[in-house]
Amino acid sequence: MPKLKVGTVFPTDAEDAQIRAGIVADPDTYEVTSAEDWTRMRPLGRPKATSPKVSVTIRYSAEVLKWWSFSKRQVMAGKPAWTRCCVSMSRSTRQHEIKGRSRF
Template structure:
């Protein structure tokens, strides 16, 4: 599934105007190379056991049933499969 969004790249003139606005803003500060190297990654920490991307085929009825529950259907499907595995149904 691809996104219908398109990236609109500024023209060189627009880019120059943007950069001039940034340079004129007293509240902005451009980091030097050494300062940039000291930055730390923010966001979610890496999981101890990350999920693995796979390609698999399911019956349409199974997919429809999980999708009928709305957003988060893939997580619910994973949880159902994990529960089955932990109960020895594999």
């Protein structure tokens, strides 16, 4: 069972009975009671990426970081700095591949 937040209030027995009666009365839902019911549920969260990103560590000069963080034209576009950096690197990679200078 997940950790509950401080101040979590559980329903009283009368409220719980009303909830269960509502579940039984609703034709579009049912109470999950078995392990089989839980295994049929859709998983929560983001789906697995077909091409996951790779974590790297890289060192940039202060000037480069300042430019990526505060470039007005990109801030106006509303994109986070590292998203803009990734998009720029992807474009550059594609341009080099078009020119026939791919390193892969």
